[in-house]
Structures are given as C-alpha cells and as structure tokens.
Amino acid sequence: MIRQVSIFIENHEGRLNHILKILAENKINIRSLNIADATDFGIVRLILQETEKGIEVLKKNDIITTVTPVLAAEISDDPGGLSTLVNALTEANINIIYAYSFLPKKTDNAIIIIRVDDEVQQKAIETLEKVAAVNLLDRETLLLK
Amino acid sequence: MYWNKSYECMPREKLQELQLERLKRMVNRIYHDVPFYRNKFQEKGLMPEDVRSLDDLKKLPFTTKVDLRDNYPYGLFTVPLEQIVRIHASSGTTGKPTVVGYTRNDIAMWSELMARCLVAAGAGPHSVIQNAYGYGLFTGGLGVHYGAERLGASIIPISGGNTAKQIMIMQDFGSTVLTCTPSYAIYLSEVLAESGIDPETLKIKAGIFGAEPWSENIRRDIEKKLKIKAYDIYGLSEIMGPGVAIECECQEGLHVWEDHFIPEIIDPNTLEVLPYGEQGELVITTITKEGIPILRYRTRDITRIIAEPCSCGRTHLRINRLQGRSDDMLIIRGVNVFPTQIESVLLEIGEVEPHYQLVVRRDGSLDTLEVKVELSEALFSDRISNLENLEKRIRDRIQSTIGVSTKVALVEPKSLPRSEGKSQRVVDLRKI
Secondary structure, eight states: OEEEEEEEEESSTTHHHHHHHHHHHTTOOEEEEEEEEOSSEEEEEEEESSHHHHHHHHHHTTOOEEEEEEEEEEEOSSTTHHHHHHHHHHHTTOOEEEEEEEOOSSOSSEEEEEEEOGGGHHHHHHHHHTOTTOEEEOHHHHHHO | OOSSHHHHTOOHHHHHHHHHHHHHHHHHHHHHHOHHHHHHHHHTTOOGGGOOSGGGGGGSOOBOHHHHHHTTTTTTOSSOGGGEEEEEEEOOSSSSOEEEEEEHHHHHHHHHHHHHHHHHTTOOTTOEEEEOSOOSSSHHHHHHHHHHHHHTOEEEOOOSOOHHHHHHHHHHTTOOEEEEOHHHHHHHHHHHHHTTOOGGGSOOOEEEEOSSOOOHHHHHHHHHHHTSEEEEEEEETTTTEEEEEEEOTTOSSEEEOTTTEEEEEEOTTTOOBOOTTOOEEEEEEESSOSSSOOSSEEEEEEEOEEOSOOTTSOOSOEEOOOOEESSOOEEETTEEEOHHHHHHHHHHHOSSOSOEEEEEEEETTEEEEEEEEEOOGGGOOSOHHHHHHHHHHHHHHHHHHHOOOOEEEEEOTTOSOOOSSSGGGEEEOOOO
C-alpha cells in the first residue's frame, strides 16, 4: 500500500506554485504528480519521498491535505501491459476511481498508481497478486525504483 | 389624476389631525392586545395616554425584524386568527420567515392604497396590467393584483419568470402597464431587443418597479429601451407590502400614504429622530392596520424625507429613492437575503467551516450570488465527485431555505478575509 498525499487547491493561477514552493523549500522530493480539476477547484495528488514531513509542512501552511491509500503496480512497458492489469480488476468487478503513471528512475518497466474504493482495496491486492505480469510494489520498493 | 383626491390632497393640518387620532387609537389597541408592546411601554414607563401629539411618537419604542422573529409566527397579531383572511411572509434574518396577517379591512386598505399608486403612475380602469411580480408568500404579486382589481383595470396575473411567455402576452394581450422588479424590466428589454421586437409596436406605456433598489441611470435605461415611463414603488411586508409609497408623474420622490403610515427618519446609531431632509434610516408606524399593527418599524432602508410640496398636488410627504441599507441585507432578484441565513445553512450542513463570503454580481441584467465557503479538513475528500456533491448539497439547501439560486465555490482555508464586523462577508460588485 502506498500513501498518496491529496491536496485541495483553488483553481486559479499561483496556487499550485504555492504548494510546490513549500515542498521545495523544505527539500521534499515529489516522485509523482497528478492533478484533477473541477470548475473552481482541483485536487493535487502527490507521492512524496518523505510523506510525513510533507504533510507536516503543508498543514503548517494551512493547506488541506489528506492521505489516500493507493496501489502501485509495476507492469512491462509494452503494448498490452496496462490492459492485462485493468482486465484483471474488471473481471473481479473492481472499479478504478483514478489511475496515473509514476515515473521510475531505475527500471524500464512502467509503474501505475491506482486508486480503488477503500472497501475493495484488499480484494484488489489479492486479485493483482495472482497476475504474473503485474508486480505490486510496497512503498520502499517504489521509492527505490 | 388621483384615485382618492380628498385623502391624497388633504390639507396637511387636517391630515395631521387624522394621523394623531388614528395613532392614539392604534397605540391603545397594541397596548391592550399585544403583551410584547405592553411590556415595552411599561419598561419605558409609558401609558397610551402619554401620546398627546404626533411629536410624542418619538418617545415610543421601536419594532425590529428581530422582534417579529421572537414572536414568530403570530405573537404580534392583535386579532384572533379567525379574523385573519390572509398570511404573507418574507425572509427573516435566520431560518424562520417574518410572518404578517391581514384582516378583511387590511386587504381593503392595501387594495385602496395600491389603486392610488397605480393611478399615480398613470394607470386607470382601461389599463391592462401585466403583473410579473411573484405570486405567493411574497407580497409583490397579490399586492398589485388586488389594487388593480380595486381600480377596475384588467390584471394579467402572469407572475415572475418565463420571459418568452411574458413577451408573447405583452404583444398579444396588449398590456399597457408592466409591474416587476427593475432588474427584470431591464432583462425583458434586452430579450425584446435580441428578438428584434421594436418596443414601439407594443402598447406598454408605463412600468411600476420595486422590491429592490435602483438608480436614476437604470430608470433612464429602462425608459429608453422600453419606451415607457418607469415609476418607483416602495413597500415591505412588515408594513403592508407594495404600495406604502409611490412616485407620481413628477418622478421626484415617492409619496408615503400618510393617512395610513407615519414615516420618520432616524440616525441608525443614536436612534434619534432626524429633521426632514436629512438622510437616515426610515422608520414607519402603521396607524390603521388591524391584523398586525407595527409601531415605529425600523425598515433599515436609508433615505430622506422630502417635505416640500409636490407639484402634483398630493400633500403627502415624499421619501427619496432608497440609498442603501443600514444592515447587511442583500436583495437578489427581488428576494431579501441576510448573510446570517447563509450562515445558518452552513452550520446545519455541519463540518464545513462557517467562514464564507457572499459575492454579488450583476450578470447582464440579472443578479447572481456566489457563496464562497472555506473547506475543512473533515470534509475534504480525494474524490472530485464528493466535493462536487458537497457544493451541490450546500446549493440545494440554500435554494430550499432562502429561495434563491446560488453558485457555491469551495475555497482554501483561511483564504477569505476575517473581520470583526460583517462587512467583508459581502462583496457587492453590482453597480446600480
């Protein structure tokens, strides 16, 4: 299980920069970034090298954050790699709420971050563990990649 | 033209005699029939007999919207419900509305005064009045309606909204008078222009506009675009409804029907009565109402009294067009909105921080209200749909309790200005 930091921001210029600056000033490395936007607000989803410290400095700056458990799955960076993963979850009737890719530094494989409903998280883990082409990563392994 | 010349043009001395006689009777009734007033008199050591001249009015206690709320719903009625034939209500400062009741005589009086207003604005029995004020708990629709029937004009009770139908009826039924809010009149004129309808082809001659503040500029704009004369009307449900005061053909201030109401202007801070001509808060006493007579009601509307005689011949004092409010009430598309009402809705939703800001804009000709609410950590969700649902929940709740549609925007914590007073709660970007 990976702990993703989710942040609420208003959808106007300067807000993302504000958050990134706080993290930079505190020397916290961002390993992946995903932004979801609605009309007047957005949610920034980050995987940080140092989750706890990141949350601490963000909260100190009155930024609303929450920790969301997500899955990190390593798959081969080839045609059909992602399809195998999604197919396994579909067959298990597990809905993906959102997914985005993680940029690894030390592997040629692709890494996908997946968010499913909390109630089906364990089921998703069990399902993916049975798929040979998918390698579920724990936090330490992910951050080394 | 007058509807009731002997009253409308009554010599001032005679008018004041009539006022004093009616005031004494009114004070006597509320003292004996309404515990709320009796207590207030006793606190000040006053008896009804202490009212010997009109000047004594200034010694008497005020009535406020809060008093109406504290006595919700019927506590200030002076007659039993069996004598009440109609009940109206308007926005209260919190969740509960302000309730008023009318006896048969009250409705007759209101109709009479509204008929005077219609005639002052040039209407007569041959007029076809398209009444686009809302019908319902709001006094606008039915107030105009009964006055028009009393006058013998043909009233079209179309109520508000549905602009395409309004225009069709205006064309086909040959409406000669339009009654609605000034902002709706501008909107109608814009839609007419977009539809390529020349107002010269319509029979409309006059408009009677009220329920929200407007300016000379807006009047000129409406008069030019609709090719009509536009008259300002004033009223509030606590006192009666529309028809408390109206502009005559001179369009220089609104005559207050003094045989039924006594207007005063006070300094809203010291509560001292100000001389005629000085600007302050309008206070009105009803001297003939039976259902819910109101002593010195603080309207919170800012204006001044014009005491100079009017060239129309009416002797009743005029008030200047409204200059604003002495509280934080907003009028959005004719609906009264208090920031405290929004606050109670937010508190009911719970978990959301009661830090909010109201932003009022005029989009084209219609007012829009945006409610900015600071999101709390407890309500934050990583899922866009959850947050959008939260916005929708707040929006629906405001719509159902206050009756005005809003745009709700969640904002970051501590991003809204904090202030001691309520002034920064409201950002009014309308230019009226």
